[in-house]
Amino acid sequence: TxxxxxxxxxxxxxxxxxxxxxxxxxxxxxAMVDDQEDTISPNDLGEDERFSDPRVEQVGENEYEAYVIAQTFTYQPNPIEVPENSEVTFYVTSRDVIHSFSLVGTNVNTMVVPGEVASITAEFDEPAEYGVVCNEYCGSGHHDMEGMVYVL
Ligand code: CUA
The missing domain is CATH 1.20.5 (Single alpha-helices involved in coiled-coils or other helix-helix interfaces)
Known part of the structure; x- marks a missing residue:
């Protein structure tokens, strides 16, 4: 048998x-749609099309891309403003040490490693305010490393 x-x-x-x-x-x-990764040297941020000018860019009717640099103990740009009913992909990299980019109260939460570009997509259906915090210990100012995302 x-x-x-x-x-x-x-x-x-x-x-x-x-x-x-x-x-x-x-x-x-x-909220997480994709988590693809891509690499970039922290030394090249100044010449990179996305990160030389950290910003939010409209790429489609309701689609936006945010290019964000984490650096002890700030996020650039800050605050980040996007309209309601939008889909936003955050591309986040670090200029120095490991940080995280975490929207309080959501599952938008990614580790930010120097040399890598983390990407995470979120849909924002209605006006709201989200605090951005760093969940990776990154030095004496870690607990004050904060930002804001405003959905208008
Ligand atoms: Cu940046 Cu903790």
């Missing part, structure tokens, strides 16, 4: 695959 064993093994495998896919989907945050 080797045949039966193989059948059982195949079933276990299929159930396992389905469970993995389901768990993966449930595990995703509501």
């Amino acid at each position: 080797y045949e039966k064993l193989w059948l059982v093994a195949a079933m276990v495998l299929i159930v396992g695959i389905i469970a993995t896919i389901t768990y993966g989907t449930v595990g995703l945050g509501i």
Whole structure:
């Protein structure tokens, strides 16, 4: 009855695959759409098209991109202003040490590592104010490292 064993093994495998896919989907945050990563040297920020001028840029009818630099103990630009009913992708990098970019009360939360560009997309449906905080210990001013996102 080797045949039966193989059948059982195949079933276990299929159930396992389905469970993995389901768990993966449930595990995703509501506001998080993508988490692709890209690299950049902190020394090149001044010449980079995105980061030489940290800003919010409109890229579609309701789509915006925010290029943000974290640096002890600030975020640039600050505050960040976007309109309601918008989808915003934040591209965040660090000029010095590891920080995070975390919108209080949401699941928009990403570690910001020098040399890497973290990206995270959020949808803002209505006017709101979100504090931005750093969740990675980055020195004496860590607890004061704050910013604001205004959805207008
Ligand atoms: Cu930046 Cu903690």
